Amino acid sequence: xxxxxxxxxxxxxxxxxxxxxxxxxxxxxxxxxxxxxxxxxxxxxxxxxxxxxxxxxxxxxxxxxxxxxxxxxxxxxxxxxxxxxxxxxxxxxxxxxxxxxxxxxxxxxxxxxxxxxxxxxxxxxxxxxxxxxxxxxxxxxxxxxxxxxxxxxxxxxxxxxxxxxxxxxxxxxxxxxxxxxxxxxxxxxxxxxxxxxxxxxxxxxxxx
Amino acid sequence: xxxxxxxxxxxxxxxxxxxxxxxxxxxxxxxxxxxxxxxxxxxxxxxxxxxxxxxxxxxxxxxxxxxxxxxxxxxxxxxxxxxxxxxxxxxxxxxxxxxxxxxxxxxxxxxxxxxxxxxxxxxxxxxxxxxxxxxxxxxxxxxxxxxxxxxxxxxxxxxxxxxxxxxxxxxxxxxxxxxxxxxxxxxxxxxxx
Numbered sequence: 001x002x003x004x005x006x007x008x009x010x011x012x013x014x015x016x017x018x019x020x021x022x023x024x025x026x027x028x029x030x031x032x033x034x035x036x037x038x039x040x041x042x043x044x045x046x047x048x049x050x051x052x053x054x055x056x057x058x059x060x061x062x063x064x065x066x067x068x069x070x071x072x073x074x075x076x077x078x079x080x081x082x083x084x085x086x087x088x089x090x091x092x093x094x095x096x097x098x099x100x101x102x103x104x105x106x107x108x109x110x111x112x113x114x115x116x117x118x119x120x121x122x123x124x125x126x127x128x129x130x131x132x133x134x135x136x137x138x139x140x141x142x143x144x145x146x147x148x149x150x151x152x153x154x155x156x157x158x159x160x161x162x163x164x165x166x167x168x169x170x171x172x173x174x175x176x177x178x179x180x181x182x183x184x185x186x187x188x189x190x191x192x193x194x195x196x197x198x199x200x201x202x203x204x205x206x207x208x
Numbered sequence: 209x210x211x212x213x214x215x216x217x218x219x220x221x222x223x224x225x226x227x228x229x230x231x232x233x234x235x236x237x238x239x240x241x242x243x244x245x246x247x248x249x250x251x252x253x254x255x256x257x258x259x260x261x262x263x264x265x266x267x268x269x270x271x272x273x274x275x276x277x278x279x280x281x282x283x284x285x286x287x288x289x290x291x292x293x294x295x296x297x298x299x300x301x302x303x304x305x306x307x308x309x310x311x312x313x314x315x316x317x318x319x320x321x322x323x324x325x326x327x328x329x330x331x332x333x334x335x336x337x338x339x340x341x342x343x344x345x346x347x348x349x350x351x352x353x354x355x356x357x358x359x360x361x362x363x364x365x366x367x368x369x370x371x372x373x374x375x376x377x378x379x380x381x382x383x384x385x386x387x388x389x390x391x392x393x394x395x396x397x398x399x400x401x
Binding site for chain 1: 227228229230231232233234237238278279281282285286289318319320321323324325328329332372373374375377378379380382383385386387389390393
């Protein structure tokens with residue numbers, strides 16, 4: 001009984017919408033650049049997922065906190081300044097504690113600023129809703145994004161390098177699919193992933 | 209001069225910003241339904257990337273000389289937003305015909321990651337000023353080339369082929385982009401930075 005009631009709370013709905021039904025990547029096709037570019041290794045995908053989730057939560061919370069003081073005309077610039085502040089913070093932490101990771105992610109950490117998901121949640125949700133719901137919404141979207149990145153990077157790392165988080169997982173006779181580490185592999189894996197997820201999501205809608 | 213042409217060709221073909229670095233995907237998916245709008249978007253992106261890349265080079269030098277390169281990200285994005293806004297106002301005032309054709313694309317370009325990426329790459333690769341100009345222009349041309357190719361293929365496909373329902377829209381763009389980017393790998397080794 002408790003589970004049934006849980007399904008109708010706003011918290012649950014926000015979470016499930018962000019992670020499954022309106023997943024930023026396969027349903028809305030937002031934030032695809034970074035999802036494709038950094039998923040050649042699982043390590044990179046985790047770092048990127050954590051970064052985007054952190055920036056999303058912080059920027060949504062702060063946008064929502066000052067939403068009554070943001071003049072409508074300059075709201076885009078306000079989001080940009082807030083978002084880039086948190087992105088710079090994330091970049092500095094990465095450089096200080098995980099230097100190799102920050103090297104392999106390169107310019108893509110900086111590009112979290114122009115990740116449409118972050119801007120999109122600020123404009124579509126945080127600016128109209130109280131802080132706690134904005135944080136939940138941001139968390140859900142961040143998790144949905146991280147989940148997608150993980151799925152893509154696991155497939156690509158196994159096929160491209162025969163490893164998972166740096167450990168050998170394939171048998172000795174395995175030939176690496178070099179193309180999977182490059183851009184075409186990213187595009188094809190993403191296309192197949194979108195196909196699968198959208199088909200599942202549609203079946204889910206018909207069932208409900 | 210040979211070095212500059214090299215940078216230009218490399219940024220169009222072998223290091224294409226859309227097909228090798230996978231940047232600027234959101235507009236590539238959203239605005240590639242027909243060839244005419246794709247061309248409009250492509251030309252606007254060429255203009256904005258070239259201008260912002262050129263402006264951001266001295267801006268970065270200034271920040272670096274004052275020991276403030278940590279905030280360069282913040283400053284870049286403000287430069288880009290300001291340039292786009294200014295361009296929009298100038299076009300509206302002096303070239304209304306052009307504004308009517310390209311005006312709707314300009315606000316979208318602020319959040320096109322290709323534009324910011326060009327500024328960040330230019331810092332990472334320590335280009336000189338002239339190299340930056342050629343690199344920015346080349347990247348813009350490369351992006352425009354990618355969106356035009358994809359739009360042309362999508363236009364043809366809309367007439368004749370059937371796409372599975374789960375793959376419609378973004379999915380099929382990914383497949384097209386993947387095939388085009390495979391063929392761009394064929395340029396590999398011709399030119400390099």
